[in-house]
Amino acid sequence: MMKKGEVYTGTVERVDFPNKGIVRVDGQEKPVIVKNVIPGQKVSFSICKSRGERYEGRLLEVEEKSPLESVPACEHFGVCGGCIFQTMDYNEQLKMKASQVKKLLDDVIRTDYEFEGIKASPDVTGYRNKMEYTFGDEFKDGPLALGLHKRSSMYDIVTCDGCLLVDEDYDRILNCVHEHMSRAGLPFFHKVTHKGYLRHLLVRKAVKTGDILIDLITTTQMEYSLDALADELKALDLKGHITGFLHTYNDSVADAIKNERTEIVFGQDFFYEELLGLTFRITPFSFFQTNSLGAEVLYSTAREYIGTTKDKTVFDLYSGTGTIAQLMAPVAKKVIGVEIVEEAVVAARENAAHNGLTQCEFIAGDVLKVIDDIKDKPDIIILDPPRDGIHPKALPKILSYGVDHIVYISCKASSLARDLVTIQDMGYSVEKACCVDMFPMTGNVETVVLLSKGEVDSKKIRVEFSLEDMDMSEFQDGATYPQIKEYVLEHTGLKVSNLYISQIKRKCGIGVGKNYNLPKSEDSRQPQCPPEKEKAIREAFKYFGMI
Numbered sequence: 001m002m003k004k005g006e007v008y009t010g011t012v013e014r015v016d017f018p019n020k021g022i023v024r025v026d027g028q029e030k031p032v033i034v035k036n037v038i039p040g041q042k043v044s045f046s047i048c049k050s051r052g053e054r055y056e057g058r059l060l061e062v063e064e065k066s067p068l069e070s071v072p073a074c075e076h077f078g079v080c081g082g083c084i085f086q087t088m089d090y091n092e093q094l095k096m097k098a099s100q101v102k103k104l105l106d107d108v109i110r111t112d113y114e115f116e117g118i119k120a121s122p123d124v125t126g127y128r129n130k131m132e133y134t135f136g137d138e139f140k141d142g143p144l145a146l147g148l149h150k151r152s153s154m155y156d157i158v159t160c161d162g163c164l165l166v167d168e169d170y171d172r173i174l175n176c177v178h179e180h181m182s183r184a185g186l187p188f189f190h191k192v193t194h195k196g197y198l199r200h201l202l203v204r205k206a207v208k209t210g211d212i213l214i215d216l217i218t219t220t221q222m223e224y225s226l227d228a229l230a231d232e233l234k235a236l237d238l239k240g241h242i243t244g245f246l247h248t249y250n251d252s253v254a255d256a257i258k259n260e261r262t263e264i265v266f267g268q269d270f271f272y273e274e275l276l277g278l279t280f281r282i283t284p285f286s287f288f289q290t291n292s293l294g295a296e297v298l299y300s301t302a303r304e305y306i307g308t309t310k311d312k313t314v315f316d317l318y319s320g321t322g323t324i325a326q327l328m329a330p331v332a333k334k335v336i337g338v339e340i341v342e343e344a345v346v347a348a349r350e351n352a353a354h355n356g357l358t359q360c361e362f363i364a365g366d367v368l369k370v371i372d373d374i375k376d377k378p379d380i381i382i383l384d385p386p387r388d389g390i391h392p393k394a395l396p397k398i399l400s401y402g403v404d405h406i407v408y409i410s411c412k413a414s415s416l417a418r419d420l421v422t423i424q425d426m427g428y429s430v431e432k433a434c435c436v437d438m439f440p441m442t443g444n445v446e447t448v449v450l451l452s453k454g455e456v457d458s459k460k461i462r463v464e465f466s467l468e469d470m471d472m473s474e475f476q477d478g479a480t481y482p483q484i485k486e487y488v489l490e491h492t493g494l495k496v497s498n499l500y501i502s503q504i505k506r507k508c509g510i511g512v513g514k515n516y517n518l519p520k521s522e523d524s525r526q527p528q529c530p531p532e533k534e535k536a537i538r539e540a541f542k543y544f545g546m547i
C-alpha cells in the first residue's frame with residue numbers, strides 16, 4: 001500500500017492517451033499514473049493521490065533516460081509545458097499515439113473494425129499556424145514573461161522564444177511585444193487578484209499565404225496607446241506580412257482567451273489561408289485547424305471515409321469556418337454546416353461565396369438546439385465536435401436521423417470513445433478508424449471514424465430511438481461530475497471538487513442526491529466554493545444545458 005507523500009522509483013511501462021504514464025514499481029501490485037514521462041524511463045515521483053485502486057504520482061526526476069529519447073532541440077524543454085514528447089523519435093511518437101487510440105477504441109467498439117494506423121504530419125516542426133501566448137511572471141516575483149505555462153504550473157510562464165512548433169516570425173513578434181511591454185512596465189493580469197492589464201498575445205500565420213494576424217488581449221483596467229508598438233511591429237523583418245494588428249478587451253476571470261470587444265489598431269481583422277485548393281478567410285476567434293498542412297491530410301482522410309456524396313445532402317455539424325463543408329460541396333447536392341461561433345459562420349458564408357460554392361448553407365447556433373429547426377434531412381453526417389465531444393443530449397438527436405454513414409472526427413480520443421458507446425447503442429457499428437497526427441511533439445492526435453448503420457433500416461431507427469422513447473435518466477443531470485471537472489479544467493485551468501459542484505448544483509436548483517456532500521452535522525464546517533470556481537462551474541452547467 002503506497003501512501004500520499006511517499007517517494008518511489010519506477011519504470012514507465014507505457015503512456016496512455018494523452019499524457020498518462022503508467023509506472024511500475026518493483027514489489028507493488030498497482031501501477032502509478034505519472035504525467036510528462038516517456039516509455040522506458042526510470043523515474044522518481046511522490047504519490048499525490050491514493051484512492052482505492054488508483055494511485056497518482058508527481059514526477060520528481062528522470063533518473064535514467066529511455067532508449068527512445070534523444071537530446072532536446074529546444075532550450076526550454078523540461079521547463080515549458082508545451083511539447084512533452086519532443087525528445088522522443090517521431091516514428092516512436094506516432095507508434096505510441098496509434099496504440100493509445102487503438103486501446104481506447106478497442107475497449108468500447110463491439111464489432112470487428114479496421115484500424116488503419118496513423119498518418120504523419122507533413123511537417124514535424126514549425127507546423128502551427130497559431131500561438132496563444134500568456135503574460136505572467138517568469139518566477140514568483142517577475143520578471144515579466146510572455147509565452148507558455150511552465151510544466152504543471154498554473155501561474156509561472158516561460159518566454160518560449162525559439163519554440164519549435166512555430167516558425168521564426170512568431171519569435172520576432174513575441175520578442176518585440178515582450179520587450180516593448182517590459183520597457184513600458186505594464187502589469188500583467190494576475191489570476192488570483194484579478195488585477196492587471198496584459199493578458200494574452202494571439203499570433204496567427206497562414207502557411208500558404210504568409211498572412212499574419214496579431215491580437216493583443218488586455219483588460220480594461222488601464223488605458224495605453226498601442227501606436228508605438230504598432231510601429232515596432234511594422235518595422236520587423238518578417239518572412240510573412242502582417243495583415244492586421246488588433247486589440248481585444250477581456251475582463252472575464254477565466255484564463256481562456258475570450259473576445260469581449262476587438263478594435264483594429266492597423267490593417268484588417270482577418271486573413272486568408274488555403275487548403276486543398278480552396279481559400280478560407282479566418283478571423284481571430286473562429287476555429288481553424290492549427291496545422292494547415294496536417295489539416296489537408298485530415299480532410300482528405302475524412303473525404304475518403306465519407307465516399308461518394310453525389311446527389312446527397314451532407315450535414316457538417318460543428319463546422320467552424322466551414323472547411324469540411326466546402327470541401328464536400330463541389331460533389332454534393334447540398335451541404336449544411338452548423339457552428340456556434342457567429343463570426344465563424346459569417347466567415348464560412350463569405351468563404352463559400354469566394355470559392356464559388358452555391359450549394360452550402362451555414363447556420364449559426366448550438367447543434368443541440370438548431371437541428372430541431374432544420375427542414376432538410378441529411379444522407380450523411382460529419383461530426384467534428386470540440387474536445388469535450390458531443391453534448392449528451394445532442395447526440396441522440398443527431399443519431400435519430402438514422403443516416404447510413406457518419407464520419408466522426410475527434411481531437412480527443414477519450415471523448416470519442418465515450419460517444420461511441422451511445423452511437424453503438426443506437427444501432428451503428430464502426431467500420432474503420434485511423435489517426436492523423438496534427439500535433440507532433442505533444443500528446444494530442446486526431447482520430448477519424450467511419451460508422452455505418454446496422455441492418456435496421458432508417459425508418460425503424462427513427463422510431464425506435466426517437467427521443468420520447470429513450471431512457472434519458474442517465475442524461476437528466478446533463479453531465480457527470482468528471483465531465484464537469486474536465487470541462488472546467490480545460491476552459492479555465494481550475495480544478496473543482498465534487499463538493500463544489502454539488503454546492504453549485506444546489507444553488508442552481510439542480511437535483512443532487514438528498515444527502516450528497518452535505519455536512520455531517522449542523523456545526524461541522526465545510527469549505528465553500530470560491531467565486532471564480534463557482535463562475536467556472538456555472539459556465540460548465542450552461543455548456544451542458546443544465547441551466
Ligand SMILES: C[S@@+](CC[C@H](N)C(=O)[O-])C[C@H]1O[C@@H](n2cnc3c(N)ncnc32)[C@H](O)[C@@H]1O
Pocket residue numbers: 286287288289317318319320321322323324338339340341344365366367368384385386387411
Ligand atoms: C474541432 S472544431 C471543428 C471545426 C471545423 N470542422 C474545422 O475542421 O475547422 C469544433 C467546432 O465546434 C464549434 N462548437 C462548439 N460547441 C458547439 C455547439 N454546441 N454547437 C455548434 N458548434 C459548436 C466550435 O466553435 C468549433 O468551431
